[in-house]
Amino acid sequence: xxxxxxxxxxxxxxxxxxxxxxxxxxxxxxxxxxxxxxxxxxxxxxxxxxxxxxxxxxxxxxxxxxxxxxxxxxxxxxxxxxxxxxxxxxxxxxxxxxxxxxxxxxxxxxxxxxxxxxxxxxxxxxxxxxxxxxxxxxxxxxxxxxxxxxxxxxxxxxxxxxxxxxxxxxxxxxxxxxxxxxxxxxxxxxxxxxxxxxxxxxxxxxxxxxxxxxxxxxxxxxxxxxxxxxxxxxxxxxxxxxxxxxxxxxxxxxxxxxxxxxxxxxxxxxxxxxxxxxxxxxxxxxxxxxxxx
Amino acid sequence: xxxxxxxxxxxxxxxxxxxxxxxxxxxxxxxxxxxxxxxxxxxxxxxxxxxxxxxxxxxxxxxxxxxxxxxxxxxxxxxxxxxxxxxxxxxxxxxxxxxxxxxxxxxxxxxxxxxxxxxxxxxxxxxxxxxxxxxxxxxxxxxxxxxxxxxxxxxxxxxxxxxxxxxxxxxxxxxxxxxxxxxxxxxxxxxxxxxxxxxxxxxxxxxxxxxxxxxxxxxxxxxxxxxxxxxxxxxxxxxxxxxxxxxxxxxxxxxxxxxxxxxxxxxxxxxxxxxxxxxxxxxxxxxxxxxxxxxxxxxxxxxxxxxxxxxxxxxxxxxxxxxxxxxxxxxxxxxxxxxxxxxxxxxxxxxxxxxxxxxxxxxxxxxxxxxxxxxxxxxxxxxxxxxxxxxxxxxxxxxxxxxxxxxxxxxxxxxxxxxxxxxxxxxxxxxxxxxxxxxxxxxxxxx
Numbered sequence: 001x002x003x004x005x006x007x008x009x010x011x012x013x014x015x016x017x018x019x020x021x022x023x024x025x026x027x028x029x030x031x032x033x034x035x036x037x038x039x040x041x042x043x044x045x046x047x048x049x050x051x052x053x054x055x056x057x058x059x060x061x062x063x064x065x066x067x068x069x070x071x072x073x074x075x076x077x078x079x080x081x082x083x084x085x086x087x088x089x090x091x092x093x094x095x096x097x098x099x100x101x102x103x104x105x106x107x108x109x110x111x112x113x114x115x116x117x118x119x120x121x122x123x124x125x126x127x128x129x130x131x132x133x134x135x136x137x138x139x140x141x142x143x144x145x146x147x148x149x150x151x152x153x154x155x156x157x158x159x160x161x162x163x164x165x166x167x168x169x170x171x172x173x174x175x176x177x178x179x180x181x182x183x184x185x186x187x188x189x190x191x192x193x194x195x196x197x198x199x200x201x202x203x204x205x206x207x208x209x210x211x212x213x214x215x216x217x218x219x220x221x222x223x224x225x226x227x228x229x230x231x232x233x234x235x236x237x238x239x240x241x242x243x244x245x246x247x248x249x250x251x252x253x254x255x256x257x258x259x260x261x262x263x264x265x266x267x268x269x270x271x272x273x274x275x276x277x278x279x280x281x282x283x284x285x286x287x288x289x290x291x292x293x
Numbered sequence: 294x295x296x297x298x299x300x301x302x303x304x305x306x307x308x309x310x311x312x313x314x315x316x317x318x319x320x321x322x323x324x325x326x327x328x329x330x331x332x333x334x335x336x337x338x339x340x341x342x343x344x345x346x347x348x349x350x351x352x353x354x355x356x357x358x359x360x361x362x363x364x365x366x367x368x369x370x371x372x373x374x375x376x377x378x379x380x381x382x383x384x385x386x387x388x389x390x391x392x393x394x395x396x397x398x399x400x401x402x403x404x405x406x407x408x409x410x411x412x413x414x415x416x417x418x419x420x421x422x423x424x425x426x427x428x429x430x431x432x433x434x435x436x437x438x439x440x441x442x443x444x445x446x447x448x449x450x451x452x453x454x455x456x457x458x459x460x461x462x463x464x465x466x467x468x469x470x471x472x473x474x475x476x477x478x479x480x481x482x483x484x485x486x487x488x489x490x491x492x493x494x495x496x497x498x499x500x501x502x503x504x505x506x507x508x509x510x511x512x513x514x515x516x517x518x519x520x521x522x523x524x525x526x527x528x529x530x531x532x533x534x535x536x537x538x539x540x541x542x543x544x545x546x547x548x549x550x551x552x553x554x555x556x557x558x559x560x561x562x563x564x565x566x567x568x569x570x571x572x573x574x575x576x577x578x579x580x581x582x583x584x585x586x587x588x589x590x591x592x593x594x595x596x597x598x599x600x601x602x603x604x605x606x607x608x609x610x611x612x613x614x615x616x617x618x619x620x621x622x623x624x625x626x627x628x629x630x631x632x633x634x635x636x637x638x639x640x641x642x643x644x645x646x647x648x649x650x651x652x653x654x655x656x657x658x659x660x661x662x663x664x665x666x667x668x669x670x671x672x673x674x675x676x677x678x679x680x681x682x683x684x685x686x687x688x689x690x691x692x693x694x695x696x697x698x699x700x701x702x703x704x705x706x707x708x709x710x711x712x713x714x715x716x717x718x719x720x721x722x723x724x725x726x727x728x729x730x731x732x733x734x735x736x737x738x739x740x
Contacts, residue, residue, distance in 0.1 A: 039729075041692075041729070042366065042371075043370060043691070044688045045370065045392075046392075047729075047730075054728065061724070062721070063717050064699075130534065148533065150537075151536060151537060151706055152706075237482055237536070237699060237702055237703065238482070238536045238705070238706040239482075239699060239702060239709065240699060240700070241703065241706075251695070254363050255691070255692075255695045256691060256692035257366060257692070258692060
């Protein structure tokens with residue numbers, strides 16, 4: 001059999017799997033597109049009708065729409081900032097050998113394996129509860145008034161919870177990256193009289209450029225979909241203070257049972273995620289080629 | 294010969310087992326219910342039901358109200374068929390009944406005594422003359438107050454206070470340094486949480502959700518006055534962080550002796566007078582819900598009821614169960630086991646004819662009076678096109694009241710001015726109603 005024929009057979013054999021994967025993706029998407037142009041209230045199935053782009057207009061003029069965009073951006077932005085800056089600093093800190101290094105590293109990474117709902121419940125009830133929480137205990141022991149976190153600083157509280165979950169991911173990537181750093185170069189710099197800060201700024205940080213880009217891209221795509229943490233802690237409130245785009249879609253679908261508007265919102269979220277990832281891939285693509293040079 | 298006998302024996306045994314099996318057809322009923330105290334008691338007592346009904350197994354799905362509602366609604370609307378018995382309220386029963394999503398409960402046995410059920414309550418569950426659910430317990434909203442604190446400050450609670458009087462009492466009772474707050478009210482967002490209470494306040498201020506042409510009325514003076522009053526009252530004389538408090542949270546606060554007054558569902562009475570669950574069991578006073586401009590719609594009516602979805606394959610078993618759980622003997626059994634004041638309230642007239650119950654349950658009379666007085670068919674001062682006191686019996690209500698509830702809970706925590714929030718609400722509700730085809734924008738604006 002010639003190699004050309006062999007490739008053709010291989011392609012043919014791969015067809016069923018490709019088709020299944022395609023259907024796996026396209027069927028839900030097609031249904032969402034279909035429902036997004038229908039007026040369809042789950043409680044009123046007999047009343048559904050074609051309405052064109054009305055669902056989109058309805059979703060975009062929903063009173064909480066712009067707030068939800070802003071909240072999504074703030075959430076993604078601040079969590080990225082905390083995890084990247086904090087992740088770099090912590091991983092540099094634990095990079096040099098010290099007794100118990102393995103255990104410390106494992107503890108640093110472990111929050112990543114806690115399920116989002118469990119993490120949110122732990123923070124809500126054990127740490128941030130204004131009466132019985134750990135933070136409230138610290139505040140009262142120091143003679144201060146405890147902060148009612150989720151009522152007075154709702155978005156900040158959610159950012160704290162999500163950042164705590166994603167910081168380990170950043171640390172994991174950065175610690176691994178630091179292990180491939182050239183020790184000899186660092187020692188040479190030290191012998192030339194470079195201070196710790198200079199080494200960090202001129203050697204470590206440039207070395208971490210690519211891992212940072214990867215962390216930003218992966219996290220951004222996941223952080224756009226944060227839902228469980230908000231659902232468990234604040235339920236999008238008070239008011240719409242912690243409503244992000246996925247939560248807004250949820251309110252349409254499961255609190256208002258408006259399938260049409262929820263589908264329109266879902267499609268909007270898909271577009272948003274694609275825009276962000278295209279933007280990030282461009283950015284990272286550039287940084288990767290710059291790194292290769 | 295011996296072999297034949299053995300085979301005959303085996304065959305006979307097998308046949309016997311088959312017949313026995315069909316006589317006691319195994320049925321597993323999946324029951325979705327709320328985690329309220331009365332339903333938890335039903336779950337505990339249901340082992341007695343399983344004993345008297347061999348072959349019937351009960352599979353309980355007990356959830357928090359909002360989660361249960363989502364599960365049940367998506368299940369029934371998509372004909373999922375997960376549940377055989379559903380716990381639903383006065384909002385869902387008529388809507389789902391009209392959609393034929395529930396099995397009608399006609400020709401109930403004589404010993405069930407349908408006429409013993411409160412007429413007001415039964416009407417909530419009836420569509421076109423068919424009963425679609427049987428009431429498990431019913432509640433009106435009433436005022437709970439601390440008799441000891443009132444006496445200590447020389448105050449007297451009138452039989453039916455006004456909201457202004459509640460405010461005056463609250464200013465005198467409010468004593469946060471001793472852990473007592475003037476008044477506890479629902480602040481948690483949700484059409485069944487803050488909007489239930491706020492709906493009755495708006496009604497008593499003379500407001501309504503829609504005019505007879507279905508035009509939303511949220512930007513009218515009664516709404517502004519009522520919402521401003523509610524936010525002012527709760528933020529000055531309520532417990533800290535009121536936007537987190539729903540029925541269960543306020544119940545815990547009152548039972549712990551933290552509230553001077555509380556306006557909420559009459560069903561809380563059973564818990565508040567129980568010394569095991571309440572530190573103020575002998576100090577609670579009960580009176581009618583506050584009025585203001587009008588008495589109409591100032592007290593809500595809610596019914597938790599049991600219904601059978603059309604998708605069930607075990608209608609007869611399910612029907613037997615829900616009739617048992619709402620029957621007179623069941624109510625008596627709860628009274629025997631948990632104390633008379635724990636009897637599921639508000640469903641049967643005979644409960645209120647029992648002298649022992651009326652004497653043991655100090656909240657029984659006001660519950661009875663309130664349930665008799667409420668009129669879901671004429672809920673407001675001005676005419677409306679809908680039925681329901683703290684709810685509007687249309688599918689879109691869930692959407693608009695969820696949204697309004699969220700924005701008002703936001704205003705309660707200081708996010709946005711009341712005027713501006715109500716203006717936003719008005720526009721949002723108009724959009725939803727126009728989209729659902731209730732009124733044409735131009736037509737509705739004509740005089």
